[in-house]
Amino acid sequence: MNRWDADHESTAETPDLAALAALLADRTRAAICIALLDGGTWTAGELAEYAGVAPSTATEHLNLLVSGGLLAEERQGRRRYVRLAGPHTAETLENLAGLAPYRQVRIRSLAEANHRRALHHARTCYDHIAGALGVAIAETMTERGLLAREYGLVLTTAGADWLAALGIPEAGYSPTHRAHVRTCLDWTSRRQHLSGAVGAALYRHALEHRWIVKAPASRILAVTESGRAAFRSQLGLPTEVLTPTPAVLPPRGP
Amino acid sequence: MNRWDADHESTAETPDLAALAALLADRTRAAICIALLDGGTWTAGELAEYAGVAPSTATEHLNLLVSGGLLAEERQGRRRYVRLAGPHTAETLENLAGLAPYRQVRIRSLAEANHRRALHHARTCYDHIAGALGVAIAETMTERGLLAREYGLVLTTAGADWLAALGIPEAGYSPTHRAHVRTCLDWTSRRQHLSGAVGAALYRHALEHRWIVKAPASRILAVTESGRAAFRSQLGLPTEVLTPTPAVLPPRGP
DNA sequence: CGGACGATTCGGTTCTCACCGAAGTGTTAT
DNA sequence: ATAACACTTCGGTGAGAACCGAATCGTCCG
Numbered sequence: 001m002n003r004w005d006a007d008h009e010s011t012a013e014t015p016d017l018a019a020l021a022a023l024l025a026d027r028t029r030a031a032i033c034i035a036l037l038d039g040g041t042w043t044a045g046e047l048a049e050y051a052g053v054a055p056s057t058a059t060e061h062l063n064l065l066v067s068g069g070l071l072a073e074e075r076q077g078r079r080r081y082v083r084l085a086g087p088h089t090a091e092t093l094e095n096l097a098g099l100a101p102y103r104q105v106r107i108r109s110l111a112e113a114n115h116r117r118a119l120h121h122a123r124t125c126y127d128h129i130a131g132a133l134g135v136a137i138a139e140t141m142t143e144r145g146l147l148a149r150e151y152g153l154v155l156t157t158a159g160a161d162w163l164a165a166l167g168i169p170e171a172g173y174s175p176t177h178r179a180h181v182r183t184c185l186d187w188t189s190r191r192q193h194l195s196g197a198v199g200a201a202l203y204r205h206a207l208e209h210r211w212i213v214k215a216p217a218s219r220i221l222a223v224t225e226s227g228r229a230a231f232r233s234q235l236g237l238p239t240e241v242l243t244p245t246p247a248v249l250p251p252r253g254p
Numbered sequence: 255m256n257r258w259d260a261d262h263e264s265t266a267e268t269p270d271l272a273a274l275a276a277l278l279a280d281r282t283r284a285a286i287c288i289a290l291l292d293g294g295t296w297t298a299g300e301l302a303e304y305a306g307v308a309p310s311t312a313t314e315h316l317n318l319l320v321s322g323g324l325l326a327e328e329r330q331g332r333r334r335y336v337r338l339a340g341p342h343t344a345e346t347l348e349n350l351a352g353l354a355p356y357r358q359v360r361i362r363s364l365a366e367a368n369h370r371r372a373l374h375h376a377r378t379c380y381d382h383i384a385g386a387l388g389v390a391i392a393e394t395m396t397e398r399g400l401l402a403r404e405y406g407l408v409l410t411t412a413g414a415d416w417l418a419a420l421g422i423p424e425a426g427y428s429p430t431h432r433a434h435v436r437t438c439l440d441w442t443s444r445r446q447h448l449s450g451a452v453g454a455a456l457y458r459h460a461l462e463h464r465w466i467v468k469a470p471a472s473r474i475l476a477v478t479e480s481g482r483a484a485f486r487s488q489l490g491l492p493t494e495v496l497t498p499t500p501a502v503l504p505p506r507g508p
Numbered sequence: 509c510g511g512a513c514g515a516t517t518c519g520g521t522t523c524t525c526a527c528c529g530a531a532g533t534g535t536t537a538t
Numbered sequence: 539a540t541a542a543c544a545c546t547t548c549g550g551t552g553a554g555a556a557c558c559g560a561a562t563c564g565t566c567c568g
Binding site for chain 1: 268270271272273274276280281284287345347349350356357358359
């Protein structure tokens with residue numbers, strides 16, 4: 001038995017790492033994936049404009065990304081909506097981005113400079129909060145004993161109580177496939193912010209209670225007035241992460 | 255203050271996801287990285303032969319991988335030794351491989367078929383145990399209450415006691431930067447095996463006590479006779495993951 | 509010192525792929 | 539119906555990169 005046979009059992013399966021990486025190895029496709037890290041659904045045309053390529057080019061890229069399993073699509077009439085395939089995809093992309101080298105990019109306009117500042121301050125990362133606000137939340141929760149670093153990073157009993165007091169029942173962050181608490185390396189600060197099911201539940205809660213609002217077609221988050229009060233009273237977050245960074249001003253006229 | 259100035263503050267830094275992915279987007283470079291997932295140190299020539307390319311080609315690939323931060327190198331005389339840059343690199347590669355599509359590869363020889371069987375059975379995954387053996391360890395530990403899925407996957411008190419009874423003190427898996435317990439999606443079985451600091455400590459312990467032995471210049475692990483006894487008495491692992499899978503035999507002569 | 513050896517540099521070939529524009533398909537709006 | 543719209547298909551172009559072989563550099567050994 002189990003005798004070698006050139007016809008039978010002459011093939012096997014191997015994960016094709018190069019094929020997956022090739023999907024992300026293009027500037028335009030990488031930009032598309034990073035845009036979709038806001039967790040939203042974009043149309044093909046929006047992504048084409050965002051990436052600065054012709055619609056026909058965007059079509060080709062989306063075909064590759066969808067058939068490669070990185071993106072999920074939905075057709076409605078003449079529109080093509082795409083989003084990331086799932087939380088697992090988003091997490092892997094985040095990890096990869098955390099490992100990637102930095103590249104100098106030119107800032108071309110005042111608007112771009114302000115956009116970048118806002119992104120550094122607070123943004124979505126698929127389904128949780130990133131940026132200075134996200135980092136501050138994770139660190140403050142750890143300091144206050146709501147999260148513990150003892151065995152990895154876990155929610156403490158005090159942390160579960162705190163979530164319940166906010167009105168987030170345990171069912172709100174029950175693990176389907178994802179770990180309750182995960183950390184995600186922040187691009188901008190190179191520090192950890194809160195991810196996983198708890199991070200997602202906290203993000204949903206903050207949105208529902210309008211602690212934060214999300215700008216349309218962008219990853220930017222803004223802390224509302226009531227959000228400032230809530231983050232201060234519930235977590236004691238310092239003022240600097242709750243107030244928007246001052247905008248860059250246009251040069252003085254002559 | 256903070257006034258826009260075309261000269262000043264006209265550049266910013268962005269993680270270059272595409273550049274990192276481009277490193278892995280080549281078959282040869284991907285093969286090199288996967289080979290190095292055994293956690294070992296290889297010479298340039300060994301990798302060239304393994305990947306089936308000329309030494310000059312291997313040199314170019316290694317230059318890219320090293321300067322991209324994925325590999326660390328060490329020169330000794332006329333030799334060039336390379337290895338993965340660190341545990342974080344290995345984990346990201348594993349995650350990526352778990353997300354990658356499968357590809358059919360031809361099995362060309364009897365030796366290759368047997369090599370593949372052995373890999374499926376038990377192998378190293380950077381610094382911990384993967385394959386059927388690794389999956390069985392993770393699942394049995396969970397069944398026995400040594401690991402709990404409650405908040406992510408964590409070591410229970412019983413688990414810490416069990417490790418201590420084996421002679422693995424808590425210092426042996428103290429977190430430097432890595433989480434104690436992590437899971438890693440197994441390529442071959444698509445199930446989780448144990449990773450993180452605990453996984454690494456367990457692997458080291460098994461090697462030191464010769465429960466397992468590592469084949470030279472390969473990721474293959476073999477369970478020793480004393481290892482079979484230990485895994486059975488300590489964890490109650492079933493026999494099928496402790497005995498090597500029967501080798502494929504050459505075809506009968508005429 | 510001279511030869512063997514591991515690794516590197518360089519030139520040249522080949523091939524893949526990202527891109528665009530123009531034309532085409534199907535959907536929604538007037 | 540006709541027009542505007544979102545997207546797609548296709549052909550052609552240009553840039554980039556993977557590869558090898560030959561020559562070279564530096565190290566180790568006899």
